[in-house]
Amino acid sequence: xxxxxxxxxxxxxxxxxxxxxxxxxxxxxxxxxxxxxxxxxxxxxxxxxxxxxxxxxxxxxxxxxxxxxxxxxxxxxxxxxxxxxxxxxxxxxxxx
Amino acid sequence: xxxxxxxxxxxxxxxxxxxxxxxxxxxxxxxxxxxxxxxxxxxxxxxxxxxxxxxxxxxxxxxxxxxxxxxxxxxxxxxxxxx
Numbered sequence: 090x091x092x093x094x095x096x097x098x099x100x101x102x103x104x105x106x107x108x109x110x111x112x113x114x115x116x117x118x119x120x121x122x123x124x125x126x127x128x129x130x131x132x133x134x135x136x137x138x139x140x141x142x143x144x145x146x147x148x149x150x151x152x153x154x155x156x157x158x159x160x161x162x163x164x165x166x167x168x169x170x171x172x173x174x175x176x177x178x179x180x181x182x183x184x185x
Numbered sequence: 186x187x188x189x190x191x192x193x194x195x196x197x198x199x200x201x202x203x204x205x206x207x208x209x210x211x212x213x214x215x216x217x218x219x220x221x222x223x224x225x226x227x228x229x230x231x232x233x234x235x236x237x238x239x240x241x242x243x244x245x246x247x248x249x250x251x252x253x254x255x256x257x258x259x260x261x262x263x264x265x266x267x268x
Binding site: 096097100103104106107110111116119120123124127128130131134135138141142146147150151153154157158161162164165166168169170171172173175176178 | 189192193196199200203209211212214215218219222223225226229230232233238241242244245248249252255256259260262263265
């Protein structure tokens with residue numbers, strides 16, 4: 090029961106993240122929202138799966154993936170925004 | 186369980202739509218980043234659906250390699266080809 094609850098919550102977070110991606114016209118707002126909420130969705134789904142499989146070899150690998158996602162996802166988003174900003178990608182004031 | 190997989194596949198198509206629509210290059214990079222993150226979750230869900238922890242190794246390697254690809258594309262674009 091806990092698994093289904095957590096995984097559906099993760100999927101709802103993903104849906105909100107995707108909606109944020111399409112709602113905002115400004116790139117910087119868009120990537121802020123989608124990256125942040127996307128990671129939360131991933132984490133919730135992984136924790137939901139951990140509940141499903143209990144203490145087993147499967148859960149150990151899930152914990153490894155959990156930490157890989159925690160480290161790499163923000164890093165990638167930062168690098169994308171940094172490359173956008175340093176290449177001089179300015180956004181019109183009225184879009185923000 | 187299979188319903189969750191179908192929903193994640195639907196989200197991946199929406200992210201691919203963002204890659205296609207994206208006005209600037211970096212929107213496409215954002216879409217690519219989203220697709221690789223969701224693809225990872227899809228592989229993890231499939232692994233728990235097929236009850237085999239071998240598929241999870243694919244998810245681990247994809248988690249590392251998929252994002253490194255995005256990193257190099259971003260630096261390639263930032264330096265305008267002179268990596």
